[in-house]
Amino acid sequence: MxxxxxxxxxxxxxxxxxxxxxxxxxxxxxxARHRFPKLDLPEALSEMDAVAxxxxxxxxxxxxxxxxxxxxxxxxxxxIPAAINHMLMRGEFYTAYxxxxxxxxxxTLQAIFEYQSLIANLTGMEVSNASHYDGATATAEAVILALxxxxxxxxxxxxxxxxPHYREVVRTYMQGTGVTLVGDDAVNSRxxxxxxxxxxxxxxxxxxxxxxxxxxxxxxxxxxxxxxxxADAVHAAGALLAVVAxxxxxxxxxxPGEMGADVVCGEGQPLGIPLSFGGPYLGYFATRKGFxxxxxxxxxxxxxxxxxxxxxxxTLSAREQHIKRARASSNICTNQGLMxxxxxxxMSLMGKHGLRQAAxxxxxxxxxxxEKLGNLKGYGVATPEPFFNEFILRCPRPVAEINxxxxxxxEILGGYDLGRDYPALKDHMLVAVTEMNTxxxxxxLAEALSEAAGxxx
Amino acid sequence: MTEPTIYEISxxxxxxxxxxxxxxxxxxxxxxxxxxxxPLPELSEMDVVRHFLRLSQMNxxxxxxxxxxxxxxxKYNPKVNEDMARLPGFALSHPLxxxxxxxxxxxxxxxxxxxxxxIGGFAGITLQPAAGAHGxxxxxxxxxxxxxxxxxxxxxxxxxxxSAHGTNPASSSMAGLxxxxxxxxxxxxxxxxxxxxxxxxxxxxxxxxxxNTLGLFEEHVLEVxxxxxxxxxxxxxxxxxxxxLLGVVRxxxxxxxxxxxxxxxxFSTPHGGGGPGSGPVGVAAHLVDFLPGPLVGIVxxxxxxxxxxxxFITPAKSIGRMRAFHGNFGxxxxxxxxIRMLGASGLRAVADHSVLNANYLRVRxxxxxxxxxxxxxxxxxxAEGQWKDAPxxxxxxVAKRLMDYGFHPPTNYFPLIVHEALMIEPTETESKxxxxxxxxxxxxxxxxxxxxxxxxxxxxxxxxxxxxxxVKAAKELVLCCRPVEMERA
Numbered sequence: 001m002x003x004x005x006x007x008x009x010x011x012x013x014x015x016x017x018x019x020x021x022x023x024x025x026x027x028x029x030x031x032a033r034h035r036f037p038k039l040d041l042p043e044a045l046s047e048m049d050a051v052a053x054x055x056x057x058x059x060x061x062x063x064x065x066x067x068x069x070x071x072x073x074x075x076x077x078x079x080i081p082a083a084i085n086h087m088l089m090r091g092e093f094y095t096a097y098x099x100x101x102x103x104x105x106x107x108t109l110q111a112i113f114e115y116q117s118l119i120a121n122l123t124g125m126e127v128s129n130a131s132h133y134d135g136a137t138a139t140a141e142a143v144i145l146a147l148x149x150x151x152x153x154x155x156x157x158x159x160x161x162x163x164p165h166y167r168e169v170v171r172t173y174m175q176g177t178g179v180t181l182v183g184d185d186a187v188n189s190r191x192x193x194x195x196x197x198x199x200x201x202x203x204x205x206x207x208x209x210x211x212x213x214x215x216x217x218x219x220x221x222x223x224x225x226x227x228x229x230x231a232d233a234v235h236a237a238g239a240l241l242a243v244v245a246x247x248x249x250x251x252x253x254x255x256p257g258e259m260g261a262d263v264v265c266g267e268g269q270p271l272g273i274p275l276s277f278g279g280p281y282l283g284y285f286a287t288r289k290g291f292x293x294x295x296x297x298x299x300x301x302x303x304x305x306x307x308x309x310x311x312x313x314x315t316l317s318a319r320e321q322h323i324k325r326a327r328a329s330s331n332i333c334t335n336q337g338l339m340x341x342x343x344x345x346x347m348s349l350m351g352k353h354g355l356r357q358a359a360x361x362x363x364x365x366x367x368x369x370x371e372k373l374g375n376l377k378g379y380g381v382a383t384p385e386p387f388f389n390e391f392i393l394r395c396p397r398p399v400a401e402i403n404x405x406x407x408x409x410x411e412i413l414g415g416y417d418l419g420r421d422y423p424a425l426k427d428h429m430l431v432a433v434t435e436m437n438t439x440x441x442x443x444x445l446a447e448a449l450s451e452a453a454g455x456x457x
Numbered sequence: 458m459t460e461p462t463i464y465e466i467s468x469x470x471x472x473x474x475x476x477x478x479x480x481x482x483x484x485x486x487x488x489x490x491x492x493x494x495x496p497l498p499e500l501s502e503m504d505v506v507r508h509f510l511r512l513s514q515m516n517x518x519x520x521x522x523x524x525x526x527x528x529x530x531x532k533y534n535p536k537v538n539e540d541m542a543r544l545p546g547f548a549l550s551h552p553l554x555x556x557x558x559x560x561x562x563x564x565x566x567x568x569x570x571x572x573x574x575x576i577g578g579f580a581g582i583t584l585q586p587a588a589g590a591h592g593x594x595x596x597x598x599x600x601x602x603x604x605x606x607x608x609x610x611x612x613x614x615x616x617x618x619x620s621a622h623g624t625n626p627a628s629s630s631m632a633g634l635x636x637x638x639x640x641x642x643x644x645x646x647x648x649x650x651x652x653x654x655x656x657x658x659x660x661x662x663x664x665x666x667x668x669n670t671l672g673l674f675e676e677h678v679l680e681v682x683x684x685x686x687x688x689x690x691x692x693x694x695x696x697x698x699x700x701x702l703l704g705v706v707r708x709x710x711x712x713x714x715x716x717x718x719x720x721x722x723x724f725s726t727p728h729g730g731g732g733p734g735s736g737p738v739g740v741a742a743h744l745v746d747f748l749p750g751p752l753v754g755i756v757x758x759x760x761x762x763x764x765x766x767x768x769f770i771t772p773a774k775s776i777g778r779m780r781a782f783h784g785n786f787g788x789x790x791x792x793x794x795x796i797r798m799l800g801a802s803g804l805r806a807v808a809d810h811s812v813l814n815a816n817y818l819r820v821r822x823x824x825x826x827x828x829x830x831x832x833x834x835x836x837x838x839x840a841e842g843q844w845k846d847a848p849x850x851x852x853x854x855v856a857k858r859l860m861d862y863g864f865h866p867p868t869n870y871f872p873l874i875v876h877e878a879l880m881i882e883p884t885e886t887e888s889k890x891x892x893x894x895x896x897x898x899x900x901x902x903x904x905x906x907x908x909x910x911x912x913x914x915x916x917x918x919x920x921x922x923x924x925x926x927x928v929k930a931a932k933e934l935v936l937c938c939r940p941v942e943m944e945r946a
Contacts, residue, residue, distance in 0.1 A: 001803035003533045003725075004810045005888035014817045014889060023809045026816060026833055027705055029674035034710045036805075040575055044800030047537050054794060058546030060561030065549040074781060075552050081474045083506055085543070091520030092513035095534050097865075098731040103920035104860055107516035108730035111509070114463045117937040121496040127936045130731065133587035136781040144631070165781035172749065172777035173594075176601055176633025226490060254492050267781070276542075277562045278552030278782025279587070280733030292934070298731065302938075303930035305923035310459050315930040321590070321627035322871070326636040331627035334588035334721065337731030341509075348463050348505045349473040352497045357476050360483070368481035386487045400555065407558060416553055439480040 001044055062407060064275060068441040070369075072390050072432025073220070073416035074135065074163050075278065076270045078248060079358060079435055084272050084345045094338055098298075102313045103305075108337065109312035112300040115344040122250050122347065123264040124257025125286035129297035131340040132283025132332065135244065135267030136169035139214060141285065141296045141330055142242040142263040143170055146212035147179065148294045148329065150239060153211035160184040161197035161219035162244060164421040170214075179211075190382060190424050199225055203233035210237060216244040216266075217256060221430065222366075222383045222390030224253065231260025247271050247284065248434075249388045251359030263287045272346025273339055282339040293319060296330030361435035362389040365442065369433045372446040378453040382428060392418065393429045395449075402429070402452045410448040412441075459922070460511050462938050467498035473505055496940050515921040516730070517865050523891050527837045527868040527880025528622065528670060530700050530722035537798075538725065538791035547790050552782040556756075556768045562786065563767035566753040569793045570737075576796075576804065577696070577716055578709025579739030581772075583748045584784040589697060591779065592717025592736030593628035593664075598776045599715060599740065599747040600662050600691045601632055606747075606774055609689065616655060616663040616690075618647050620671060620872045625664045625695060634661055641874055645671040645830040647681055656684060662691035662715075667708070668698045668835035670872040670880070672815060682712025691715065691744075699723045700884070701812050701835035704805030714741045724792035735788035750775040751783070810885035811836040814892060818883055821896040825903040829875055837882035839875050847906035852877035854913035855902055857924065861917050862898035 006014075011023075020026060027035060045053065069077040088094060092107060099105030099112075112130045119128035132138035143156055156174075158167050158181055167184055174181060183205055187193050195201055202213055213234050218224035227243060234241040242263040243256035248270040256264040268282030269275075287295055293316070301315035321328040350358065366389040374381035378396030393415065395402055403414035415432060418425035433442070500508075517524070524531035542548065550562055570582045586592035597615065604612045615629040618639045626636040637655055642648045647665070656663070663685045667675045675681065685692050694708045694716030700723045702708065708716050720726045721734035728734070740748060750771030757766040769783075799807065812835050819838045823831055826840035842852025856866030856879070868880040883892055905912045917923065938944065 002799050002807045002810070003535060003886050004806055005886070006810060006813075010889040011813065014813055018813075018816045018820050020816075020833075023813055026809075026812045027674075029676055029833070030706045031679055031711070034706050036705060037578075037707055037710065039704055039801040039804065041572055041796070041801045041804070044803050045797050047798065050794055050798045051537065051541070053797065054541045054565075054790070055544060055546075057561040057565050058541075058544035060564070061546040061550040062554055062558040063545050063549035064551060065545045069551065071551045071553055073553055077549075077551070079474070079476065081502070083502055087506065087509045087513070089539065090510065090513040092516040092518045094539075094727045094729050095519035096516045096730040097524065097526055097529055097531055097728045100868075101517070101856070101860070101866055102925050103857065103917050103922055104517035104865065105515075105730075106921050107512035107514065110460060110462070110515070111512055111730075113936075113938070117462070117464065117939065118497065120937045121939060124492075133591060133733075133785075134780050134782075136778070137587070137591070163781065165778055168778040169780060172598065172779060173631070175598060175776065176631075178633070224490065250492070251495060252486060252491055254490050258492070274548040275551050276548050277550045277559070277786040279780075279785040280787050281782075289934070292936075299936055301930035301933070302935040303926045303933075305925050307923055309922050311922040311925045313925050313927050313930045315927065315934070315936075321623035323623070324627070325623045326626035326630045328623070328627040328630070331590040331594060331624045331631050332588075333590045333624050334728075334732040334734040336587070336729075336733045338727075338729030339733055341730065344463070345505060345509055347497055348500055348508070349502060350497070351467075351471075351473050351499050352495050353472055353499070354474040354476060355497060356495055358474075361476065361479055363486065364479050364481050364484050367484045386490065403555060404557075407555075413551060413554055435476065442481075 067407065067411045067413045069413045070415050070431050070433065070445060071413045073430050074267060075275055076432060077275060077434055077436050078270050080272050080274060081349045083349060084342055087345050088338060088342055093341060099314060102311065106311060109300050111341050111344055113302065113312050115340045116300060118344055118347040119284050119286050122247060123245060123286045124255025125264050126289045127292055128286040129295055129299050131335040132285055132297060133336060134281045134283045136166040138265040138283030138285045139166045139244055140170045140173035142265050143212055144330065145263060145291060145294045146240045149291055150211045153209050154178055155180045155182060155209040156211055157183040157202060157205045157213040159197055159202055159215045160193060161221055162214055162216045163220050166244065186423055188424055193422060193424050199227055199230040203230045206234055206237045206239055208237065210239045212240045212242055214242045214244065218246055218249055218388040221392050222387040224386060224388055227259040248359055251355035268343045271343035273342050280336055280339050282336045282343055292316065294329055297332050297335060358435045362433060365437055366433035369431060369442045372442060373449060376446060376450050376453065379449060389434060390430055390432045393431050395427050395429050396453045398427060399429045405452050406448050410444060412445055412448055463498050463508060464938050464940050466504055466508060467500055467940065469499055471499045471501055473500050473502050496943060522863055523887050523895055524865040525867050525881045525883050527882040528697055530882060530884055532725055532884040533886035534725055534727040535795065538794045541794045542787040542790040560767060563753050565793050566789060567767050569789055570753060572796050573718055573737055574739060577739045578707025580742040581745035581748055582737055582739045583752060584737045584789055585749050585779045586736035586738055587780060587785050588732060588734035589717055589719045589736045590624040590628055592738045593624055594631055595738045595749055595779050596693050596715040596717055597628050597632040599744055602747045602776050603744055604661060611659050612661045614659055615661050620669050620874050621664060621666055622695060622697060645669060645673045646676050649677055649680065653684055656688045656690060658689060660688055660690040662693055664693040664695060666695040666698060668701050671830050671839050672834040672837035673830060674835055678711050697722060698836060701808055703808040704801060705808045709741060714744060720788050720792040725795045726788045726791040733785050733788055735785045746772045746774045747776055748772045749777060749779045807885050814883040814885060814887060818881060818892055818896055822899055825900050837880060840879045841875060841877050842879045843877040844906055847910055849910050850906045850913050852879050854916065855879060857916040858902050858913045859898060860920050864895055864898060
């Protein structure tokens with residue numbers, strides 16, 4: 001077992017060539033008293049039995065293919081054209097390594113080059129790298145870029161309407177660096193939270209020690225606004241602006257690049273990648289050419305071979321860990337290559353018209369849902385216009401209880417319980433609507449919520 | 458053989474994906490907040506499929522042939538793993554749905570945590586890290602937090618052998634620590650004298666790769682572990698080379714306090730052309746409280762035959778989240794399937810055959826290629842790709858010439874302590890026939906180096922493109938293309 005092809009006679013022949021009698025003799029450097037422990041693992045299963053076990057486990061989960069999904073909060077149930085998976089299943093793509101030998105890796109290299117192009121064009125930026133682990137770690141790398149680019153500053157302003165996981169990851173990454181993170185202290189009222197999330201409030205927080213301001217667009221609560229004035233204020237103070245953008249919304253919305261962002265990064269999962277219980281996803285990262293040398297991650301560049309044929313290579317590797325070691329711009333090595341490929345195929349299939357249409361559908365349906373749900377007795381929409389495809393819904397009962405009923409009785413996956421992260425938003429649900437939600441599903445959600453309100457105490 | 462870019466084949470007005478009309482009233486977006494143009498390509502589905510299929514055909518891959526990249530463990534990626542990760546109950550479940558409706562996913566994660574702990578000899582584990590380097594950062598942050606929690610605030614430096622992967626020093630720097638390099642001795646082991654001189658009360662710990670990047674098991678590992686512990690430091694294990702140790706020895710038993718696993722190396726999840734990987738981190742009992750949260754735990758024991766209720770738990774002194782959500786879950790499903798189908802004896806067979814294969818190749822090649830530390834190796838070994846009587850030939854040329862023989866080259870120019878390094882890791886999934894064909898090719902290349910060096914220096918001769926101009930790429934920095942009409946404008 002173990003996908004090992006050796007026959008007994010081949011093994012014997014190999015041992016003879018090596019000059020040892022048994023395989024065990026190859027391990028004499030290993031301290032004898034710790035050698036060959038008995039591992040307490042379950043007995044090996046045949047493929048048939050393993051598949052049955054895994055199928056049972058998978059069926060113990062609720063899934064968005066079955067339930068109507070109104071849960072988003074950073075991971076979204078979008079349409080994924082079938083062709084993507086068929087391309088990802090090509091062994092030539094998924095069983096290849098990082099393209100360090102460009103002559104026999106042009107497929108991966110050109111695909112990453114195209115991914116970089118599509119991301120730059122979608123975000124309105126000049127350059128993109130080959131990917132990060134996810135939106136949260138891409139955001140943490142944006143902070144590191146700012147600290148290296150704007151030397152001698154140690155303060156970073158985080159919008160409280162930046163995804164709670166992203167704020168937590170930035171804090172984890174910064175714990176050894178002496179950087180101060182401000183802007184997202186817990187507040188007691190929804191109005192105060194909304195005020196602090198506004199671009200104008202964040203602009204007032206920028207000072208001469210600030211290296212970067214990070215906002216989300218549309219923000220965690222679904223709302224969006226023009227960030228041009230914030231970018232101007234940030235730049236006037238000599239700092240950088242990072243915009244964590246929902247790529248699906250960029251099918252319609254003004255680009256962060258156009259509004260003056262220095263870094264646009266975030267979660268690429270909405271671009272053709274399945275929910276998969278949280279990963280593998282795709283951290284995308286785009287910036288200006290001037291910041292290239294401080295950017296983390298791999299980058300593919302176009303060049304020529306000795307006969308003048310166009311080809312692609314990994315470039316600017318002098319920034320990276322395998323060359324610069326302790327002085328590298330980041331430790332990143334393996335990233336999310338195959339997920340970048342998935343999103344490149346997605347953006348190519350959806351194209352100029354398809355992505356715009358999908359974004360418009362999400363926008364229409366979210367507004368239809370907000371209208372319906374906001375008018376239900378006991379509920380109210382608490383994200384001010386304009387919002388994109390998510391909004392806060394004030395609820396008459398604890399969200400966890402409502403969601404339990406929605407799933408048990410209606411096969412509906414309800415919205416995210418905002419009270420988990422924001423004390424001011426106890427009994428508030430973040431409802432996400434995408435092109436996948438039919439009018440019928442939204443109507444059923446309204447009916448289900450209305451019924452759930454009946455249980456209000 | 459070149460393929461036009463996705464923008465070069467775009468045709469104005471062409472459509473790919475097919476979406477329904479809106480079943481609710483259309484709403485207009487606020488003026489001034491919309492984009493004027495969306496510069497994505499316009500293609501039919503077949504245009505896209507053919508384009509990416511043709512690109513795929515320009516790649517080398519494990520499914521095509523032997524990929525002996527040292528330190529990368531390019532073993533076969535079982536097909537059943539791919540199918541399991543795509544089961545709807547896994548692929549379509551939302552990471553934030555309530556735990557009570559995610560029991561299958563949580564049970565799988567819990568089991569995998571338990572198995573990895575058992576395999577590595579650790580008391581706790583996190584499945585969050587998305588890759589090996591991400592695991593390293595996680596581990597180093599935990600080591601730092603451990604010392605600080607004990608009020609031991611003077612520790613600010615990490616010791617790293619000169620043979621280490623570049624990610625080790627880079628991860629330490631990211632955690633705000635100073636990196637001190639330790640030399641290797643003549644046998645490829647850590648230089649104990651030099652190590653003892655710098656290991657002191659300011660040491661956070663030592664990052665050790667074992668087997669090291671020469672493919673050698675660290676002969677003095679118990680002494681090294683004792684020395685680092687005696688000065689109050691912790692021992693970090695880079696688990697990149699764990700393939701050789703499955704069922705052979707548990708790093709936790711040797712005194713490692715922390716170690717990252719690479720599921721995309723040791724546990725057969727595919728490399729995907731540069732990820733996604735997965736880099737879980739195991740820790741000894743004294744570090745369990747510092748693991749990033751959340752972890753999967755049992756929140757309520759089941760009654761009788763009932764399974765327990767699984768849920769997320771955040772450790773008391775957690776360093777915090779390392780990423781959004783819970784980890785590269787799809788990779789966890791693949792690794793679970795692999796371990797479930799191998800069991801303890803299957804895992805041991807993996808280690809045995811990976812080491813058997815590497816030693817077989819070493820002995821077949823060590824007369825034609827100088828192997829600087831020529832003793833029994835683990836799962837890989839390092840040879841030199843240079844000869845005195847072939848002055849114009851370098852390791853890079855050997856690597857490129859191998860492509861003409863239908864093989865992926867070994868890792869070259871790493872580790873940095875060997876000149877013109879060729880680092881060869883065959884893995885256990887290659888057969889004797891394939892190993893022989895590979896050895897024969899390398900032996901012929903060693904001859905060619907002396908008789909027809911231009912065959913090497915001009916190689917590859919039959920790849921989709923010839924050697925590429927990396928200087929031009931770095932100088933001109935063409936990193937993106939745009940719609941053809943925008944390029945012209």
